[in-house]
Amino acid sequence: MSLEKPSAEKPSAPVPSPRTTLIADTALALIAERGMRGLTHRAVDEAAGLPPGSTSNHARTRLALLELAVRQLARRDAEVVTPAEFPGPPEGLDALADAIATVLHRLVVRRREHTVARFELALEASRRPELRAIYDAAGQGFRDLMAELMAAAGSTEPQRHALSLGAWSDGVLFTCTAGPYHDRAPAREELRESVGELLRGMLAGPSGGGKTRGQDSGRTGG
Structure with missing residues (x-):
């Protein structure tokens, strides 16, 4: 998962042209649908409805095409949530758990295709140092x-x-898209509860340095 928190202070990355965006999005769709073997320059041209050779003009090599797909995936991930949906530090663990659950739920339900493509690209990167x-x-x-x-x-x-x-988040994404629970998307409430348990377990312990749920959220009860 390569989600980036939107920031007004961070310089904007160069915006790809509409044709490059179409090629990159089509490459991601093909990777998710057909796997790496199904990704070719010709297949992208055909699936995108472009004249033959169009993809090669934007990405001469297979590595260049894979790079386009990886960078586009990062851009699409950054669109999953808005800046307002990220909690500020004073908002506490409950708000953080809710934000993470929202991201995971959208990646499983709304962006399932991109999530599957992500795992395909991760495996390809493990075999190709230049893509790593x-x-x-x-x-x-x-x-x-x-x-x-x-x-x-x-x-x-x-x-x-x-x-x-x-690691936990990636495990949830894999299990719910390509693993044994691929046909059962968890509800956002389920994810929020699980994320909350994980956060409290890590941060409320002796080495965590965090606060308990009640302390963190300003409540007097659990």
């Missing part, structure tokens, strides 16, 4: 965001807790 760096760089924003949110929540080990949260 591109894939990792595209996901750096998500890893930085997780560490930032964990630190804001009071974690004394934000990197370790971010790793745990990211």
Whole structure:
């Protein structure tokens, strides 16, 4: 998952042309539908309704086409939530759990195709060192965001807790799109409860440095 928190202070990345966007989105759709073997320049041209050779003009090699797909996936992930849906540090673990649950639910339900393509690309990156760096760089924003949110929540080990949260999130996404629960999308409320349990377990313990649920949300009860 390579979601980046929208920020008014972060310079905007160059906006790809409409033709490049169409090619990249079509590549993602083909990867999700047919797997890596189904991704060819000709297949993208045909699926996108473009003249033969159009995809090659924008991505000469297969690696270039895969790079287009990876970067487009990161852009699409950044659209999953709005800035207003991200909690500020004072809002507490409940708000954080709700935001993460919202992201996961949308990736499973609304962006299922992109989620499947993500796992295909991750496996391809594990076999192609030249794609590995591109894939990792595209996901750096998500890893930085997780560490930032964990630190804001009071974690004394934000990197370790971010790793745990990211691994758990990826596990949910895989299980609910390609794994044994592929035909059962969890409700957002279920995800929120599970994320809350994970966060409280990490942050309320001796090494977490966080606050309990009641303390964190300003409540007197559990």
